[in-house]
Structure formats: C-alpha cells, structure tokens
Amino acid sequence: MALIRCNKCAHLQEQPDEQIGATVACPRCVNPTQVYPTLFFVGRLLEKYFDAQREIIRLKTTPAENPTQTSGGALSPASPPAVDLSNTTHLVSAQQHEPIAEWFRRKQITIQIENQAVDTTGFFDEVAMSIGGNLPVLKDVLNRIRGAQQRGYSSTVIGFDGKSPEDVRAITSFCQQLYDFSFVAKSIPNRQKNNLLLALQPAAAIRHFFNGEWLEWFALMTCLEYSQERKKRCSCARKLGLTLSNEDRHELDVFMLIDGQLPIVIECKSGEFRQDIDKYLTVRKRLGLNGKNIVLCIAGLADEHAKGLTAMYDLTFVSERGLLPHLSSLF
Structure with a gap:
C-alpha cells in the first residue's frame, strides 16, 4: 500500500498503490497531499531518525558555540526559512x-x-499541483480548454459519458476549483445532458497557463x-x-x-x-x-x-x- 501524510494536519493514511505520485485531498482537512510509495516514505523517516541521532551525538560531544557564528567569527549557514511555499513573495x-x-x-x-x-501568492501553483497529481483523469479538461482558447471560443463542454463516477467527481471538483480561483468564469453542471459547461477566462496569463x-x-x-x-x-x-x-x-x-x-x-x-x-x-x-x-x-x-x-x-x-x-x- 501507498501512504499519505498531510503536512497541514499530520493525518496519516494508506492509499491504493495506483495513486502513487498523485496529489489527493487529505480526508481530514482537504489539504492537497502527495501519495508516496511505502518504502520511499519509510526511507525518509529513517533518514530523519538517523540524522537526529547523529545530531544528538554531535551536541553531546561538541563544545557549545554561538549558533550564528563559526569559531572565526564568520556567519554560519542558517537553516532554510520555514515559509508557506504556496503563498509567499x-x-x-x-x-x-x-x-x-x-x-x-x-x-x-x-x-x-x-x-x-x-x-x-496567486493560485497558479495550487491548480498546477492538482493537474499534475491526477493528469490521466484531468487531461481531457485541459485539452478542451486549450482547444477552445486556440479557436477563440468563449466556452467549452466537458462530457461525462463513459467516465466512472469517481472520475466524474474528480473532474467536477477540479472544475469547481478552477471557478473558485477564477481560472474560468463559470462552471455549470448539466445532469440531464451528463456534462459540464465551462465559460472561459480570456486573460493572457490564464491562456498561457493552460497552454x-x-x-x-x-x-x-x-x-x-x-x-x-x-x-x-x-x-x-x-x-x-x-x-x-x-x-x-x-x-x-x-x-x-x-x-x-x-x-x-x-x-x-x-x-x-x-x-x-x-x-x-x-x-x-x-x-x-x-x-x-x-x-x-x-x-x-x-x-x-x-x-x-x-x-x-x-x-x-x-x-x-x-x-x-x-x-x-x-x-
């Protein structure tokens, strides 16, 4: 089995192996979370464990120093800054x-x-991670948006015929994300016709993103x-x-x-x-x-x-x- 560990709420859960490499919504807090192979995940934990052990040994055997300076007075490298990578300048x-x-x-x-x-600080990174985490399912949406943009159309229709209920839910959720982040002007499901209408945004930045x-x-x-x-x-x-x-x-x-x-x-x-x-x-x-x-x-x-x-x-x-x-x- 594969694993997810949410960086936001620390929720840990097994996932099917076929989802390895995908980004899924955390079942607890809905934060986008990467699915890792079990061995990869365990390997990272072991690395952190042994790094911590080595650091403890070093601290026990090394005289205390000013953490911001070396013995020669020069500044030592600081730890990487803890920033919210998806929302920072x-x-x-x-x-x-x-x-x-x-x-x-x-x-x-x-x-x-x-x-x-x-x-x-925009939403390009969040939407991109959603796409990259589930490209086989969302590829048709991208192709239809890009094709409509290239032809100068103001909208496109995403059909659900032949798609599994799980894929329909994933596509509908993604299109709602596009609407929430203003990547499309409208996202309108049509249950009778079993499809979904997307009204497109003409902004150049959005066109380049989907292209x-x-x-x-x-x-x-x-x-x-x-x-x-x-x-x-x-x-x-x-x-x-x-x-x-x-x-x-x-x-x-x-x-x-x-x-x-x-x-x-x-x-x-x-x-x-x-x-x-x-x-x-x-x-x-x-x-x-x-x-x-x-x-x-x-x-x-x-x-x-x-x-x-x-x-x-x-x-x-x-x-x-x-x-x-x-x-x-x-x-």
Whole structure:
C-alpha cells in the first residue's frame, strides 16, 4: 500500500498503490497531499531518525558555540526559512536569486531573471499541483480548454459519458476549483445532458497557463516542496533567460540550485518535444552538467518510453509522475 501524510494536519493514511505520485485531498482537512510509495516514505523517516541521532551525538560531544557564528567569527549557514511555499513573495527577492546569479557568473554566462515568475501568492501553483497529481483523469479538461482558447471560443463542454463516477467527481471538483480561483468564469453542471459547461477566462496569463505553463509551476513546486521536506537550501528561477558567448539565447523553464552547489534544469513539455532535444544537449554541454541534472519533464510520458529516451540521450526524461522519484535520486 501507498501512504499519505498531510503536512497541514499530520493525518496519516494508506492509499491504493495506483495513486502513487498523485496529489489527493487529505480526508481530514482537504489539504492537497502527495501519495508516496511505502518504502520511499519509510526511507525518509529513517533518514530523519538517523540524522537526529547523529545530531544528538554531535551536541553531546561538541563544545557549545554561538549558533550564528563559526569559531572565526564568520556567519554560519542558517537553516532554510520555514515559509508557506504556496503563498509567499519570499521567492521573488534578489537575495533568493543571488546564488543562481553567482553560479552563472562563475561560468561567464549572462542571465536574465524574471523575479515575479516565482511569485506563489496567486493560485497558479495550487491548480498546477492538482493537474499534475491526477493528469490521466484531468487531461481531457485541459485539452478542451486549450482547444477552445486556440479557436477563440468563449466556452467549452466537458462530457461525462463513459467516465466512472469517481472520475466524474474528480473532474467536477477540479472544475469547481478552477471557478473558485477564477481560472474560468463559470462552471455549470448539466445532469440531464451528463456534462459540464465551462465559460472561459480570456486573460493572457490564464491562456498561457493552460497552454503548458501549468507544468512549469508543477515542476517548480514539486522541487521546492521536496527541498523543504529534506531541509535543503534551494534557490529557484522560472523562465530564466541565458545569453551564451556566441550570442545564442535560451530560456530555461525551471532552474534550481540546491545548497548552492547542485544545479537542476527542468524543461517542461506538454506537447511535442522531439525537435528540441538537440537544443537541450547543447545547453547541457555549455553548462557542464551531467545528463541526470538536465531533466525533460514530459506530461503523460509512459515510464518505458522515458527509460528508452534516457538511455539514448545524455539527458533525463520523466513524466510528471516520475519527477519526484528522480529528484529523490539526486539529493
């Protein structure tokens, strides 16, 4: 069996194995909660247990010092700040981005940081986590919204014929979330016709979100939440512009720097990606990174397909479900 442990109310409960990697509502407080494999969950608990044991031994055997200073008087690294990752402006600060800027300066690469691209005080991150946690069920909703937007329609209809009662409930709940957060103007169920009408929002930010930016938010939040859980320092950027020495320009969807040393590039694709593989190989070589650190997160990619592509290229291919397990293999 898989497990969930709610970060908000600490509720612990078993879940079916087929939900591993999904995000579900906590049965107690309805907070979005990640479903973990049992062995993964137990492994994290054991790591924390042994870390705590080592810390106790260290405190018993080390003379007391000022916790904010080293013996030479320099400030020691502080613990990662405890922030509500889904509702903070902490990430937009120059201080948060400075380790990334310094990392690229050492490589003599000019970057352009879009600070507001990691502002989580809106609802893009919450909706993205809902999508990434249940993409097989919600994919039809995304496709219909995106298709209607591209055709200039003001609404679209989500049909329920052939769908299980559980899937209908999940879709209805998701569409209500879209309405609550103003991603759609209306969400109207029609029981007689067994469908649901969505009146669309024409705002550019909403169009971009459904056109693929949701996956960038999902990748960003997945990495941030995992870093916070592991008590790792994490600097992050989204839509990071690069200007290389030959004046070639690239944009990295998500760039993470863990503890100031471990760089992770996550390129997100909700559509065609094959024509861009050579571009990502060029970026990997210029940044001097291992293929494990350049991650192509492809929405809905089958596990076997991901393994095959990873074996062919010096890059890592994962689906939205495979992103977290790959991160756990890196740090």
